[in-house]
Every structure is written in C-alpha cells, then in structure tokens.
Amino acid sequence: MTLPQKPRLLDQVRQSIRLRHFSLKTEKSYVYYIRDFILFHQKRHPSEMGVDEIRAYLSHLAVERQVAASTQNVALSALLFLYKQVLELELPYIDNIERANRPKRLPVVFTRTEVKQVLSRLDGMNHLIVSLLYGSGMRLMEGLRLRVKDLDFEYRQITIRDAKGHKDRVTMLPTATIEPLKLQLQKTQQLHQQDLGMGYGAVELPYALARKYPNADKEWKWQFVFPSWKRSVDPRSQQIRRHHVYEQSVQRAVKKAVQTAGIHKHGGCHTLRHSFATHLLEDGYDIRTVQELLGHKDVKTTMIYTHVLNQGGRGVRSPLDSY
Structure with a gap:
C-alpha cells in the first residue's frame, strides 16, 4: 500500500493561507517571498534553516536590492507565517536585521x-x-x-x-x-x-x-x-x-x-x-x-x-x- 504523497511546500503554504481566508494578493506575495527565500539560500529546505538565514535574507533585501520598508515587512510576515503556520516551528526573536529605510513623508492631499x-x-x-x-x-x-x-x-x-x-x-x-x-x-x-x-x-x-x-x-x-x-x-x-x-x-x-x-x-x-x-x-x-x-x-x-x-x-x- 502506497502512502499518499505529501503536498509540495508551496502548495502547503497556499492551502494554509486559504484556510485563514487571506486575500489572493496576500497569497501571491507570501508565495513569492517564500520561494525567493529558498532560492537565495541555494534551494535549502526552510526546515533546515532558521533565524540566521532569515536575518541574512532580509538584510539582503534592504542592502542589495534596496527594497522599501513595507516590502521588507511583507517578506518578514511571509517567512514568519511559513515557520509558525506551515512548518509549525517556533522561532526566537529575530534581531539585528538591516532595516530598509522608512522615509517620513506627509500624505499627498488634493485641494x-x-x-x-x-x-x-x-x-x-x-x-x-x-x-x-x-x-x-x-x-x-x-x-x-x-x-x-x-x-x-x-x-x-x-x-x-x-x-x-x-x-x-x-x-x-x-x-x-x-x-x-x-x-x-x-x-x-x-x-x-x-x-x-x-x-x-x-x-x-x-x-x-x-x-x-x-x-x-x-x-x-x-x-x-x-x-x-x-x-x-x-x-x-x-x-x-x-x-x-x-x-x-x-x-x-x-x-x-x-x-x-x-x-x-x-x-x-x-x-x-x-x-x-x-x-x-x-x-x-x-x-x-x-x-x-x-x-x-x-x-x-x-x-x-x-x-x-x-x-x-x-x-x-x-x-x-x-x-
């Protein structure tokens, strides 16, 4: 008797997101950054990685890619979701992340x-x-x-x-x-x-x-x-x-x-x-x-x-x- 094959990781992510009724836009963003995180670390499985790899990836987004602060926050949310909700792994507090600059701007207003x-x-x-x-x-x-x-x-x-x-x-x-x-x-x-x-x-x-x-x-x-x-x-x-x-x-x-x-x-x-x-x-x-x-x-x-x-x-x- 052959056991049913376990869904691929990104399919598990999608399934977990849909169970929590997140929007399609959020689903696409989370899947993108989780895949990008895996590729950044030469296709290592996230279960084999942890805080150090997350810190390195987020710092890479800020320093090398120069993404906006909001983009870096989305990537962090995606990875925290992956570890907590999909892999069911508890991560310690992630500190010493090179943060993307969040410019202080007033909102644009029409007269x-x-x-x-x-x-x-x-x-x-x-x-x-x-x-x-x-x-x-x-x-x-x-x-x-x-x-x-x-x-x-x-x-x-x-x-x-x-x-x-x-x-x-x-x-x-x-x-x-x-x-x-x-x-x-x-x-x-x-x-x-x-x-x-x-x-x-x-x-x-x-x-x-x-x-x-x-x-x-x-x-x-x-x-x-x-x-x-x-x-x-x-x-x-x-x-x-x-x-x-x-x-x-x-x-x-x-x-x-x-x-x-x-x-x-x-x-x-x-x-x-x-x-x-x-x-x-x-x-x-x-x-x-x-x-x-x-x-x-x-x-x-x-x-x-x-x-x-x-x-x-x-x-x-x-x-x-x-x-």
Whole structure:
C-alpha cells in the first residue's frame, strides 16, 4: 500500500493561507517571498534553516536590492507565517536585521478644487467609484468589494466588511451618490439576470458561506455593486464568475484624470482617502470621528493629517505678509 504523497511546500503554504481566508494578493506575495527565500539560500529546505538565514535574507533585501520598508515587512510576515503556520516551528526573536529605510513623508492631499477637477474628467462607473472614495474615505479595494447588501440608503451609511485588520466598520454614504448608486444597481441587476439566464450568476462568497448556504452565491444581495464587464475564471476555485471591477482600470483612469487636469502631485486613488480625512478636519470634525470613519486602530495614525493642516510653517504667518 502506497502512502499518499505529501503536498509540495508551496502548495502547503497556499492551502494554509486559504484556510485563514487571506486575500489572493496576500497569497501571491507570501508565495513569492517564500520561494525567493529558498532560492537565495541555494534551494535549502526552510526546515533546515532558521533565524540566521532569515536575518541574512532580509538584510539582503534592504542592502542589495534596496527594497522599501513595507516590502521588507511583507517578506518578514511571509517567512514568519511559513515557520509558525506551515512548518509549525517556533522561532526566537529575530534581531539585528538591516532595516530598509522608512522615509517620513506627509500624505499627498488634493485641494477641494483639485478633487473637482479630477472628478470632472471621469465618467460612468469610474466617476461614481472615485466619488465614493472621496466622499466616504474608503480604500480602493473596499469600494470595489462592496456588495449590494452593504449599502443602506435609509440610514445613508456603508458597511465595509473585512477591511484592513479583518474588521468591519461603518462609514457615511454621501447624499450626492445616492441616485447614481441606485441607477448603478439597476444596471447591475440587469446584468445579473442575464448571467442567471445563461447559467452563470454566481459570485465569490466570503469564508465558508458557500458551503453553509449553497444557493447564496446567486442571490442578488451578495452581488458586487461594481461588477466587471466580463466573466472570468476564479484562480482558486476555477469556476467561471463575474468578479468586481479590476482595480488597475480605476487606478489608470484616476492617474489620467490627474495628468489631464494639470495637477503636479504624485496622487492617485489613495490620495482621495487622504483628502477626505484632511477636509473633514478642516471643517472642524473631531479627530476621533475621523479615526472611526477611516478605520484606524490608533488615533496616532489619524493625527498625521493634522500635520498636513499645519503646512506652511505650522500655521504661523510669515513676516513678509505683514508688509
């Protein structure tokens, strides 16, 4: 009797990631850095390596490849996940790592006029998505992953599910977007009915809901508010589904709008979130309220926008302007 073959290491990593419901983006990043770690050490198996090899690899990323601090942190998270969750090995504290420099930069913020200029150069679904990003403070992927059931027109609020840190939160639904959103939902529902008529119409469900509620994936309330214009093969389940709009298409549209508006700032979709927070603080709203709307764990993260407000000499009047 032959014993079943043990899955390859990277397949074990993928399986472990999916059991914990990490995003596909996280899965790709973790697999990439784990594979890169193994190749860096001449294809040695990670079980034969430890803290010294991890330290050497992370220092290599910082010194030789000169990666950003955030990239080095992702690589470290991937390796810690590998050892703890996949290999089930406890590692001692890893110190003396050559750290990538994390530059201290203030967030780029659009003025109110610049936001209007960007929006005026967008149309259709892109205009609505970007309006929501600025009007509610959502991250791009939070906006694209919105489901029909997450919109509450009566209370004028949006429930953001499984956001950063795997937490739900509630933010405002701008009045200006209500009618365009209702029109968008009509178009989405028509598209969903067409898919159902052709034998499709299923959408990816979070966690184990698909097993718990076998028919929920075709229910209207679970559909994405902003569906893709074409169906595609889910890379994990291999099922043909209609996913949400591709993030890069919105990013490209915003980048083009910023350029054609003649705005000379390195801004994009996330800049609208920064602008949302800054403009609320300018209007006198409490920083704790802004913190809750943004979903920041620590108010210190939100306080960076107070520094943006103080640009231009921390609000001090120049002596030249007194002449």
